[in-house]
Amino acid sequence: MTTPVSDYSTKIDSISSEFSSILDNFTNSFIDYYKNLDSTASQNNYDVAKNSLTDEITKMYQLKATIMSSLGGVNTSMNDLEQKLGVGEGKINDLSDDYQQQTGDSSKILVNDAKEKYKIQYVANITMFLGIAWMVGLFYSFMKNGSTAQPMSLRR
Structure with missing residues (x-):
């Protein structure tokens, strides 16, 4: 499985390795052609070398355009991802x-519920204490009156 980056890298390496030999061939043909302007063989060699160089330069510009197009697609994708990340x-x-x-509201609710239960229990405890105190006082008064008082049938 190849990635676009490795494909582009392979194409760049291929063009780079071919370009130096084509450029050397063109340079030699150019010099030979201008030394021998009347020679058709020199002109043919120069034309072939010039066409090869032109083809190689065309390949470079096509690869550059392809890479730029891919980068534009990557930029668009990155912008879309950035917008999605922002959302x-x-x-x-x-x-x-x-x-x-x-969570803040629920903790307040729990605290308020606990306070309400505390108040209810506090009132219940006070009421129970007062009830017990009243019962003890009543029991004490009956015991006090009961020890000195005699039943009604014995009183006369």
């Missing part, structure tokens, strides 16, 4: 705020 971060921030608010 995702916004959602995460909103959810985090909601979570903080809900």
Whole structure:
């Protein structure tokens, strides 16, 4: 499985290795042609070398255009991903705020419920204490009156 980067790298290496030999051949043909302007063989060699060099330069520009096009696609993809990340971060921030608010509210609710239960239990304890104190006082008064008082049938 090859990636576009390795394909481009292979093509660049191929062009690079061919270009130096084609350029050397063109340079030699150019010099030979201008030394022997009347020779058709020199002109043919020069034309072939010039066409080879032109083809190689065309390959370079085509590869450059292909790479630039791919980079444009990558830039578009990166911009789309960046926008999606921004939307995702916004959602995460909103959810985090909601979570903080809900956990804060739930803890307040728990504290308020605990205070309410405490107040109810406090009132119940005071009421029970007063009831027990009243019962002890009543029992004590009956015991006090009962030890000195005689039943009604014996009183006369």
